Amino acid sequence: MDKEHKLLERMTDWYSGDPARIQHFIKVYTFAKEIAYGEGLDEAQTELIGAAALVHDIGIKIAEEKYGRCEGPLQEKEGAPEAEKMLLETGYPADVAKRVGYLVGHHHTYTDIDGIDYQILVESDFLVNLFEDKSEEKTIRSVLRKIFVTGTGRNLCRTMFGIKDEIWISPLYRGRPEDVSGRTPREIAVYDLLDKLNIAYERVDHEVTPSIESCHGVDKKLDIHICKNLFLCNRQKTDFYLLLMPGEKPFRTKDLSKQLGCARLSFADAEHMEQYLGIHPGAVSIMGLMNDTGNHVRLLVDREVLKTEYIGFHPCVNTSSLKAKSSDIFEKFLPAVGHEMTVVEL
Protein backbone atom coordinates (compact mmCIF):
# COMPACT_ATOMS: atom_id res chain seq x y z
CA MET A 1 0.00 0.00 0.00
CA ASP A 2 1.43 3.39 -0.84
CA LYS A 3 1.82 6.03 1.82
CA GLU A 4 -1.14 8.14 0.73
CA HIS A 5 -3.56 5.23 1.20
CA LYS A 6 -1.86 4.36 4.45
CA LEU A 7 -2.35 7.94 5.62
CA LEU A 8 -6.02 7.88 4.62
CA GLU A 9 -6.45 4.69 6.65
CA ARG A 10 -4.66 6.18 9.66
CA MET A 11 -6.89 9.26 9.56
CA THR A 12 -10.02 7.10 9.25
CA ASP A 13 -8.89 5.24 12.38
CA TRP A 14 -8.11 8.57 14.06
CA TYR A 15 -11.72 9.67 13.65
CA SER A 16 -13.27 6.25 14.11
CA GLY A 17 -16.88 6.64 15.25
CA ASP A 18 -17.08 10.18 13.85
CA PRO A 19 -18.30 9.77 10.25
CA ALA A 20 -18.81 13.53 9.75
CA ARG A 21 -15.08 14.22 10.31
CA ILE A 22 -14.08 11.32 8.07
CA GLN A 23 -16.37 12.44 5.28
CA HIS A 24 -15.11 15.99 5.75
CA PHE A 25 -11.42 15.27 5.24
CA ILE A 26 -12.08 12.91 2.32
CA LYS A 27 -14.02 15.66 0.56
CA VAL A 28 -11.33 18.26 1.27
CA TYR A 29 -8.73 15.77 0.02
CA THR A 30 -10.60 15.18 -3.26
CA PHE A 31 -11.09 18.91 -3.93
CA ALA A 32 -7.47 19.63 -3.06
CA LYS A 33 -6.24 17.04 -5.57
CA GLU A 34 -8.66 18.37 -8.17
CA ILE A 35 -7.42 21.94 -7.76
CA ALA A 36 -3.78 20.81 -7.78
CA TYR A 37 -4.46 18.98 -11.04
CA GLY A 38 -6.33 21.91 -12.56
CA GLU A 39 -3.51 24.29 -11.67
CA GLY A 40 -0.96 22.00 -13.29
CA LEU A 41 1.06 21.22 -10.17
CA ASP A 42 3.71 18.54 -10.35
CA GLU A 43 3.52 15.12 -8.72
CA ALA A 44 5.52 16.03 -5.62
CA GLN A 45 3.43 19.14 -4.90
CA THR A 46 0.19 17.25 -5.53
CA GLU A 47 1.26 14.51 -3.14
CA LEU A 48 2.08 17.06 -0.45
CA ILE A 49 -1.27 18.81 -0.91
CA GLY A 50 -3.12 15.48 -0.74
CA ALA A 51 -1.37 14.57 2.51
CA ALA A 52 -2.03 18.01 4.01
CA ALA A 53 -5.73 17.75 3.13
CA LEU A 54 -6.03 14.29 4.71
CA VAL A 55 -4.56 15.38 8.05
CA HIS A 56 -5.58 19.04 8.10
CA ASP A 57 -8.15 18.65 10.89
CA ILE A 58 -6.16 16.19 12.98
CA GLY A 59 -5.92 18.73 15.80
CA ILE A 60 -9.66 18.91 16.45
CA LYS A 61 -9.69 15.63 18.33
CA ILE A 62 -6.76 16.58 20.56
CA ALA A 63 -8.14 20.04 21.25
CA GLU A 64 -11.54 18.60 22.17
CA GLU A 65 -9.97 16.04 24.50
CA LYS A 66 -7.62 18.55 26.10
CA TYR A 67 -9.74 21.67 26.35
CA GLY A 68 -13.26 20.52 25.60
CA ARG A 69 -13.38 22.91 22.63
CA CYS A 70 -11.72 23.16 19.27
CA GLU A 71 -11.55 26.69 17.86
CA GLY A 72 -9.11 27.43 15.05
CA PRO A 73 -5.97 28.44 16.97
CA LEU A 74 -6.23 25.43 19.33
CA GLN A 75 -6.61 23.00 16.41
CA GLU A 76 -3.66 24.59 14.67
CA LYS A 77 -1.43 24.41 17.73
CA GLU A 78 -2.31 20.84 18.65
CA GLY A 79 -2.56 19.56 15.10
CA ALA A 80 0.79 20.63 13.66
CA PRO A 81 3.11 18.28 15.62
CA GLU A 82 0.64 15.38 15.42
CA ALA A 83 0.36 15.75 11.63
CA GLU A 84 4.11 15.81 11.21
CA LYS A 85 4.46 12.71 13.37
CA MET A 86 1.80 10.78 11.46
CA LEU A 87 3.37 11.62 8.10
CA LEU A 88 6.79 10.44 9.27
CA GLU A 89 5.25 7.20 10.54
CA THR A 90 3.55 6.54 7.20
CA GLY A 91 6.77 7.00 5.25
CA TYR A 92 6.71 10.60 4.02
CA PRO A 93 10.08 12.36 3.74
CA ALA A 94 10.99 14.69 6.61
CA ASP A 95 10.73 17.89 4.53
CA VAL A 96 7.22 16.99 3.36
CA ALA A 97 6.16 16.09 6.91
CA LYS A 98 7.51 19.41 8.13
CA ARG A 99 5.71 21.48 5.50
CA VAL A 100 2.46 19.60 6.11
CA GLY A 101 2.86 20.24 9.84
CA TYR A 102 3.27 23.93 9.04
CA LEU A 103 0.15 23.94 6.83
CA VAL A 104 -1.93 22.18 9.47
CA GLY A 105 -0.65 24.71 11.98
CA HIS A 106 -1.80 27.61 9.79
CA HIS A 107 -4.81 26.44 7.83
CA HIS A 108 -7.24 28.71 9.66
CA THR A 109 -4.99 31.73 9.16
CA TYR A 110 -5.72 33.51 5.91
CA THR A 111 -3.44 36.51 6.21
CA ASP A 112 -0.07 35.01 5.35
CA ILE A 113 -0.69 32.35 2.73
CA ASP A 114 2.84 31.74 1.53
CA GLY A 115 2.51 29.11 -1.18
CA ILE A 116 0.23 27.38 -3.64
CA ASP A 117 -0.04 24.33 -1.33
CA TYR A 118 -1.32 26.56 1.48
CA GLN A 119 -3.72 28.35 -0.88
CA ILE A 120 -5.15 25.11 -2.25
CA LEU A 121 -5.64 23.64 1.23
CA VAL A 122 -7.55 26.73 2.35
CA GLU A 123 -9.71 26.79 -0.80
CA SER A 124 -10.57 23.07 -0.54
CA ASP A 125 -11.49 23.40 3.13
CA PHE A 126 -13.77 26.34 2.27
CA LEU A 127 -15.44 24.43 -0.57
CA VAL A 128 -16.50 21.81 1.95
CA ASN A 129 -17.18 24.09 4.92
CA LEU A 130 -19.38 26.48 2.94
CA PHE A 131 -21.57 23.50 2.12
CA GLU A 132 -21.45 21.79 5.52
CA ASP A 133 -22.22 25.08 7.30
CA LYS A 134 -25.15 25.68 4.90
CA SER A 135 -23.67 29.12 4.18
CA GLU A 136 -25.82 31.81 2.64
CA GLU A 137 -25.07 33.08 -0.84
CA LYS A 138 -23.85 36.36 0.62
CA THR A 139 -21.18 34.52 2.60
CA ILE A 140 -20.14 32.42 -0.39
CA ARG A 141 -19.73 35.55 -2.52
CA SER A 142 -17.65 37.21 0.15
CA VAL A 143 -15.40 34.15 0.49
CA LEU A 144 -15.03 34.00 -3.30
CA ARG A 145 -13.87 37.60 -3.29
CA LYS A 146 -11.59 37.43 -0.28
CA ILE A 147 -10.15 33.91 -0.23
CA PHE A 148 -10.24 32.20 -3.61
CA VAL A 149 -7.31 32.86 -5.89
CA THR A 150 -6.77 29.83 -8.13
CA GLY A 151 -8.82 29.67 -11.33
CA THR A 152 -9.72 26.02 -10.68
CA GLY A 153 -10.85 26.71 -7.11
CA ARG A 154 -12.91 29.72 -8.17
CA ASN A 155 -14.58 27.77 -10.94
CA LEU A 156 -15.35 24.86 -8.63
CA CYS A 157 -16.87 27.22 -6.09
CA ARG A 158 -18.91 29.15 -8.63
CA THR A 159 -20.14 26.02 -10.38
CA MET A 160 -20.97 24.13 -7.20
CA PHE A 161 -22.95 26.96 -5.63
CA GLY A 162 -24.37 28.24 -8.93
CA ILE A 163 -22.79 31.68 -8.73
CA LYS A 164 -22.41 32.84 -12.30
CA ASP A 165 -21.59 36.49 -12.13
CA GLU A 166 -18.94 36.68 -9.43
CA ILE A 167 -15.57 37.55 -10.83
CA TRP A 168 -12.38 38.52 -9.09
CA ILE A 169 -11.73 42.27 -9.10
CA SER A 170 -8.61 43.92 -7.73
CA PRO A 171 -8.64 47.02 -5.55
CA LEU A 172 -8.89 50.33 -7.34
CA TYR A 173 -5.53 51.69 -8.48
CA ARG A 174 -4.49 55.10 -9.74
CA GLY A 175 -2.39 55.09 -12.89
CA ARG A 176 -0.30 52.35 -14.47
CA PRO A 177 0.66 49.11 -12.72
CA GLU A 178 3.88 49.37 -10.75
CA ASP A 179 5.05 46.07 -12.15
CA VAL A 180 4.09 45.38 -15.76
CA SER A 181 5.66 41.93 -15.97
CA GLY A 182 3.21 39.37 -17.32
CA ARG A 183 1.20 42.02 -19.17
CA THR A 184 0.97 42.12 -22.94
CA PRO A 185 2.84 44.75 -24.98
CA ARG A 186 -0.47 46.07 -26.33
CA GLU A 187 -1.73 46.71 -22.79
CA ILE A 188 1.52 48.38 -21.71
CA ALA A 189 1.39 50.55 -24.85
CA VAL A 190 -1.96 51.94 -23.66
CA TYR A 191 -0.48 53.02 -20.31
CA ASP A 192 2.54 54.51 -22.08
CA LEU A 193 0.38 56.56 -24.39
CA LEU A 194 -2.05 57.78 -21.70
CA ASP A 195 0.90 58.79 -19.52
CA LYS A 196 2.57 60.57 -22.42
CA LEU A 197 -0.63 62.52 -23.02
CA ASN A 198 -0.96 63.34 -19.32
CA ILE A 199 -4.31 61.62 -19.10
CA ALA A 200 -5.13 60.57 -15.54
CA TYR A 201 -6.92 57.26 -15.05
CA GLU A 202 -8.06 54.81 -12.44
CA ARG A 203 -7.74 51.11 -13.02
CA VAL A 204 -8.82 47.68 -11.84
CA ASP A 205 -7.61 44.25 -12.85
CA HIS A 206 -10.20 41.51 -13.03
CA GLU A 207 -11.04 38.11 -14.40
CA VAL A 208 -12.43 37.93 -17.90
CA THR A 209 -16.03 39.13 -17.69
CA PRO A 210 -18.10 36.32 -19.19
CA SER A 211 -21.42 38.15 -19.15
CA ILE A 212 -22.84 41.64 -18.94
CA GLU A 213 -23.90 40.97 -15.31
CA SER A 214 -20.32 40.26 -14.36
CA CYS A 215 -19.30 43.66 -15.78
CA HIS A 216 -21.48 45.34 -13.19
CA GLY A 217 -18.98 44.56 -10.43
CA VAL A 218 -16.26 46.30 -12.44
CA ASP A 219 -18.50 49.27 -13.17
CA LYS A 220 -19.40 49.59 -9.54
CA LYS A 221 -15.80 49.58 -8.46
CA LEU A 222 -14.88 52.21 -11.05
CA ASP A 223 -18.13 54.09 -10.40
CA ILE A 224 -19.08 54.39 -14.08
CA HIS A 225 -21.77 53.08 -16.41
CA ILE A 226 -21.10 50.37 -18.92
CA CYS A 227 -20.39 51.62 -22.39
CA LYS A 228 -20.98 49.19 -25.24
CA ASN A 229 -18.21 48.94 -27.82
CA LEU A 230 -19.37 47.46 -31.11
CA PHE A 231 -17.13 46.71 -34.06
CA LEU A 232 -19.20 46.90 -37.23
CA CYS A 233 -18.78 46.75 -40.98
CA ASN A 234 -20.75 47.00 -44.19
CA ARG A 235 -21.77 43.99 -46.21
CA GLN A 236 -18.77 44.23 -48.53
CA LYS A 237 -16.41 44.39 -45.55
CA THR A 238 -14.81 47.52 -46.91
CA ASP A 239 -15.92 50.05 -44.28
CA PHE A 240 -15.33 49.45 -40.59
CA TYR A 241 -16.79 51.26 -37.60
CA LEU A 242 -16.27 51.30 -33.88
CA LEU A 243 -19.47 52.34 -32.14
CA LEU A 244 -19.58 53.55 -28.54
CA MET A 245 -23.02 53.64 -27.00
CA PRO A 246 -24.60 53.38 -23.55
CA GLY A 247 -24.65 49.78 -22.39
CA GLU A 248 -28.33 49.67 -21.54
CA LYS A 249 -29.48 51.13 -24.87
CA PRO A 250 -30.58 48.60 -27.48
CA PHE A 251 -28.64 48.65 -30.71
CA ARG A 252 -30.74 48.93 -33.85
CA THR A 253 -28.59 48.59 -36.92
CA LYS A 254 -31.32 50.16 -39.11
CA ASP A 255 -31.24 53.46 -37.18
CA LEU A 256 -27.51 53.68 -37.45
CA SER A 257 -27.31 52.74 -41.12
CA LYS A 258 -29.90 55.40 -41.91
CA GLN A 259 -27.93 58.13 -40.11
CA LEU A 260 -24.73 57.18 -41.89
CA GLY A 261 -26.49 56.87 -45.20
CA CYS A 262 -25.10 53.44 -45.89
CA ALA A 263 -26.41 49.93 -46.36
CA ARG A 264 -27.17 47.90 -43.27
CA LEU A 265 -24.22 47.36 -40.97
CA SER A 266 -23.46 44.15 -39.17
CA PHE A 267 -20.90 42.89 -36.69
CA ALA A 268 -17.41 42.65 -38.12
CA ASP A 269 -15.32 39.54 -37.61
CA ALA A 270 -12.53 38.88 -35.16
CA GLU A 271 -9.91 38.77 -37.89
CA HIS A 272 -10.48 42.39 -38.91
CA MET A 273 -10.65 43.44 -35.28
CA GLU A 274 -7.23 41.94 -34.73
CA GLN A 275 -5.88 43.36 -37.97
CA TYR A 276 -7.09 46.95 -37.53
CA LEU A 277 -7.49 47.44 -33.78
CA GLY A 278 -4.98 44.90 -32.49
CA ILE A 279 -7.61 43.58 -30.12
CA HIS A 280 -9.32 40.25 -29.45
CA PRO A 281 -13.10 40.08 -29.17
CA GLY A 282 -14.15 40.83 -25.61
CA ALA A 283 -11.52 43.51 -25.21
CA VAL A 284 -12.73 45.86 -27.94
CA SER A 285 -12.29 49.44 -26.86
CA ILE A 286 -11.63 52.93 -28.09
CA MET A 287 -7.97 52.34 -27.16
CA GLY A 288 -7.72 50.04 -30.17
CA LEU A 289 -7.72 53.12 -32.40
CA MET A 290 -4.10 53.71 -31.41
CA ASN A 291 -3.27 50.58 -33.42
CA ASP A 292 -5.30 51.71 -36.43
CA THR A 293 -2.55 53.79 -37.98
CA GLY A 294 -4.02 53.30 -41.47
CA ASN A 295 -7.32 54.86 -40.39
CA HIS A 296 -9.42 51.92 -41.47
CA VAL A 297 -11.88 52.28 -38.62
CA ARG A 298 -14.29 55.16 -38.25
CA LEU A 299 -15.32 56.05 -34.72
CA LEU A 300 -19.01 56.57 -34.01
CA VAL A 301 -20.09 57.88 -30.64
CA ASP A 302 -23.63 58.07 -29.34
CA ARG A 303 -24.36 61.59 -28.12
CA GLU A 304 -25.26 60.31 -24.67
CA VAL A 305 -21.76 58.90 -24.16
CA LEU A 306 -20.31 62.37 -24.73
CA LYS A 307 -22.44 63.76 -21.94
CA THR A 308 -20.96 61.52 -19.25
CA GLU A 309 -18.08 62.95 -17.28
CA TYR A 310 -16.11 59.71 -17.18
CA ILE A 311 -15.72 56.89 -19.61
CA GLY A 312 -14.67 53.30 -18.96
CA PHE A 313 -12.69 51.12 -21.37
CA HIS A 314 -10.40 48.12 -21.55
CA PRO A 315 -6.69 48.80 -22.17
CA CYS A 316 -6.83 46.47 -25.22
CA VAL A 317 -7.14 43.40 -22.93
CA ASN A 318 -10.28 42.17 -21.18
CA THR A 319 -8.58 41.53 -17.85
CA SER A 320 -8.32 45.20 -16.87
CA SER A 321 -10.62 48.20 -17.02
CA LEU A 322 -9.80 51.89 -16.90
CA LYS A 323 -11.72 55.03 -16.11
CA ALA A 324 -10.74 58.43 -17.47
CA LYS A 325 -12.36 61.79 -18.10
CA SER A 326 -14.42 61.63 -21.30
CA SER A 327 -13.01 65.02 -22.32
CA ASP A 328 -9.46 63.66 -22.06
CA ILE A 329 -10.29 60.72 -24.27
CA PHE A 330 -12.20 62.65 -26.92
CA GLU A 331 -10.10 65.83 -26.91
CA LYS A 332 -6.58 64.54 -26.18
CA PHE A 333 -6.44 60.83 -27.02
CA LEU A 334 -8.37 60.94 -30.30
CA PRO A 335 -6.30 63.69 -31.96
CA ALA A 336 -3.13 62.01 -30.72
CA VAL A 337 -4.03 58.80 -32.54
CA GLY A 338 -5.18 60.66 -35.64
CA HIS A 339 -8.87 59.81 -35.45
CA GLU A 340 -12.01 61.87 -35.58
CA MET A 341 -15.42 60.94 -34.33
CA THR A 342 -18.87 61.03 -35.81
CA VAL A 343 -21.59 61.74 -33.30
CA VAL A 344 -24.71 59.67 -33.78
CA GLU A 345 -28.06 59.48 -32.04
CA LEU A 346 -29.41 56.05 -31.32
Ligand SMILES: [Fe+2]
Ligand atom coordinates in the same frame (compact mmCIF):
# COMPACT_ATOMS: atom_id res chain seq x y z
FE1 LIG B 1 -11.47 21.28 7.55
